Amino acid sequence: MADDEIAAISGSTRLLAIVGDPIAQVGSPRVFNPRLRRAGLDAVLVPLHVPQAEFEAAMDGLMRLANLSGIVVTLPFKARAAALVDRVGETGRQAGGINAMRRDPDGGWSGDMFDGVGLVRAIGLAGRSLAYKRVLLLGAGGAASAIAPAFAAAGARAITLFDPEAERAETLAGRVRAFHPRCEVAPGTPIAAGHDVVVNASPIGMRPGDGLPAPLGPFDPGCLVVDIIPKPEITPLVAAARAAGCQTVGGLAMIDAQADTILEFFGMTPGAGLCSTPMR
Numbered sequence: 510m511a512d513d514e515i516a517a518i519s520g521s522t523r524l525l526a527i528v529g530d531p532i533a534q535v536g537s538p539r540v541f542n543p544r545l546r547r548a549g550l551d552a553v554l555v556p557l558h559v560p561q562a563e564f565e566a567a568m569d570g571l572m573r574l575a576n577l578s579g580i581v582v583t584l585p586f587k588a589r590a591a592a593l594v595d596r597v598g599e600t601g602r603q604a605g606g607i608n609a610m611r612r613d614p615d616g617g618w619s620g621d622m623f624d625g626v627g628l629v630r631a632i633g634l635a636g637r638s639l640a641y642k643r644v645l646l647l648g649a650g651g652a653a654s655a656i657a658p659a660f661a662a663a664g665a666r667a668i669t670l671f672d673p674e675a676e677r678a679e680t681l682a683g684r685v686r687a688f689h690p691r692c693e694v695a696p697g698t699p700i701a702a703g704h705d706v707v708v709n710a711s712p713i714g715m716r717p718g719d720g721l722p723a724p725l726g727p728f729d730p731g732c733l734v735v736d737i738i739p740k741p742e743i744t745p746l747v748a749a750a751r752a753a754g755c756q757t758v759g760g761l762a763m764i765d766a767q768a769d770t771i772l773e774f775f776g777m778t779p780g781a782g783l784c785s786t787p788m789r
Contacts, residue, residue, distance in 0.1 A: 510620075510758045510777075515680075517551075519551075521552075521555075521751060522551050522552060522553055522576070522586045523551060523552040523576060523577075523578045524552070524553065524555065524574065524576055524578065525541065525545060525552060525553065525554040525555070525578060525580070525581065525668075525775070525777075526538050526554070526556075526557050526571060526577065526580050526581070526585070527554060527556050527557065527578045527580070527581040527582075527583060527584065528553055528557050528559045528564075528567075528571075528580060528581070528582055528586060528587070529556075529558070529559070529570070529572070529584055529585075529632060529682075530558060530559055530560055530561050530584075531558065531571075532556045532557065532558040532559075533556075533558075534719050535556055535583060535756075536733040536764075537556065537581060537583075537768070538554050538555065538556060538741075540764055540765065540768045541554040541581075541609070541768055541771075541772070542554055544768060544769070544772060545663075545777060546770075548772075548777065548778060549789070550764075550777055552578065552777060553736075553786065554731050555775045557571075557615065557659065557725070559586070560683075561585065561586075562776075563756060564586055564589055565593070565732065567590070567591075568590070569595055569603075572612075572618060572688075572709065574595070575648065577586075577612070577629075578611065578612055578775060578777075579609065579610065579611040579612065579771075579774075579775040580609070580610045580611075581608065581609050581628055581771065582607060582609065582610065582620075583608065585671055585741055586775050587606035587607060587608050587651060588605060588606040590606065590607050590608075590610060590620060591605070591606050591607045591640050592771075593610070593618070593620075594607065594610050594617075594618040594619055594620035594674045594724065595613075595617035595618050595619065595623065595755070596617065596618070596619040596620070597620050597642035598619065598621030598624070599621075599672040600621050600622045600625065600626060600655070600658065600659065600662075601620055601622040601660035601663075603622075603684070603685070603688045603692070604624070604654050604655040604656055604658060606622060606651070606654070606655075606675070607621055607622050607682070608622055608623055608624055608655075608771075609621060609622075609623055609771045609774055609775070610749045611664055611774060611775050611776070618658050619649075619766070621740040621774060623655075623770050623771050623774070624651075624652055624655035624656065624659075624767065625655035625656040625657070625658060625659025625660065626659050626767070626770055627655055627656075627664045627736035627763055627764070627766045627768075628659065628708075628735070628758075628763045628767075629659050629660065629662075629767035629768075629769025630769070630770055631762040631763045631766035631767075632706075632735070632758055632760055633767070635756065635762070636760050636768060637655065637706075637758075638664075639645035639660055639663040639664055639665045639706065640664035640665075641664060641665075641666045642664075642665050642666060642706050642777070643666055643667045643668075643669070643703065643704045643705050643706070644662075644665050644667065644668045644669065644704060644705070644707075644708065645669045645671070645697075645699065645700075645701060645704040645706070645707045645708070645725075646668055646669065646670050646671070646708050646710060647671050647672075647707070647708065647709045647710060647711050647713075647722045648671075648672055648709065648710035648711035648722070648769050649670055649671075649672035649674070649677040649678040649680070649700060650672070650677065650710070650711070652710040652737060653670070653672075653681060653685060653711075654681055654684075655712040656710055656737075657682075657685045657694065658684075658685050658688055658689065660692075661685055661688070661692040661694065662688035665692055665706075666692065667692065667693035667694070668682075668685065668693070668694045668695075669695065669696070669697035669698075669699075669704065670682050670694065670695065670697065671696065671697060671698070671723060672696075672711075674778070675696060679694040682694045682695050682696055692774035699722075699724065700725060700726050701725040701726055701727065701728050701729070701732060702726055702729065702733075703709060704732065705731070705732060705733065705736045706719045706732065706734075706735065706779050707725065707728070707733070707735070707746075707750075708734075708735040708736075708737070709722045709735065709736040709737065709738065709744070709746050710737055712738070714736060714738050714745050714746055715740070715741075715744075716742035719744075719745060720727065720745050721745050721746055721749060722773040723766045725749075727753065728749070728750055728753035728754075728755050729753075729755075730753060730754035730755055731755075732750070732753075732755050733755065733758065734746060734747065734757050734758075735757070735758045735759075736757070736758075736759055736760060737760045737763050738759075738760045739759070739760030739763075739764055740760075742759055742760075742761060744759075747759060768781060769776065
């Protein structure tokens with residue numbers, strides 16, 4: 510932050526925190542704080558390293574701070590955080606965890622999951638819709654657990670799940686089907702052909718030397734290819750998709766859209782007033 514921005518922090522500044530273990534790698538302050546400034550809000554997001562063994566105790570202390578308005582939750586705490594709030598939103602219940610929690614006017618806390626919702630929003634900003642689309646989702650871990658139900662809620666016709674751990678894919682498919690019976694969700698073969706959207710929700714592509722996350726075969730040029738990895742921006746999957754003439758959406762677009770969605774959840778948008786609320 511610039512010197513004038515640091516000087517602007519005062520006793521009336523509302524605090525937001527992002528908690529994780531580790532925390533040094535997060536870029537959320539660089540995403541959220543410029544948005545807060547542009548909205549003209551006296552608020553700041555700060556990263557907090559919370560060791561896993563101290564999570565519940567640390568969160569209890571944080572949630573008692575009267576000038577803390579919201580908490581962004583990153584790995585590995587998304588499932589554990591859901592147990593700490595008074596109300597979990599529908600998306601959070603479907604995903605089995607939350608990645609944002611806010612203090613409500615009554616002093617209680619609400620939480621919800623925005624990983625999948627943020628990606629749906631990013632896809633919409635790219636001019637594409639998920640309605641009636643057939644989706645291939647690579648990975649069935651934490652990110653995919655949020656993305657799959659969000660895609661189903663956005664109207665996807667069918668979702669094929671692939672994960673090297675077949676049991677994880679089957680478990681996720683069953684959970685999504687329970688909430689969205691009209692969407693055909695099942696484990697399957699990771700072949701791009703026959704799908705309108707291909708999404709990489711695995712970490713493959715992040716490390717130097719990584720190849721494609723699966724032997725996808727040829728891409729149809731009309732296919733939308735999404736890789737949620739933010740760095741590198743051009744992953745092997747994105748490079749292959751662009752070479753085939755496909756439109757792509759990357760991890761940075763997802764992060765930007767997710768930040769906007771979380772700030773709306775916090776009530777921190779242009780013209781929003783930030784009022785102090787009582788402790789629980």
